[in-house]
Amino acid sequence: MRKRFHSEFMTKVVLEAIKGEKTIAxxxxEYEVHNRTQIVNWRKRA
Incomplete structure (x- = not known):
């Protein structure tokens, strides 16, 4: 079963990724997103 993420959750994660204080890993x-590429893709779309 695929895990679905709400837009508010994705926004929160992407903002932290853009800040660059923490690595994608x-x-x-921290946010239990098992596919790191998912965060990278969210950041690209932002």
Whole structure:
């Protein structure tokens, strides 16, 4: 079963990714997004 993320959640993660204070791997662990590429793709769309 695929995990679906709400837009508010994605926005929060992307804003942290843009700040650059944490690595994508750290954000992935912290927010339980198992596919790191997902965060990278969200950031590209932002």
């Amino acid at each position: 750290e954000l992935s662990s």
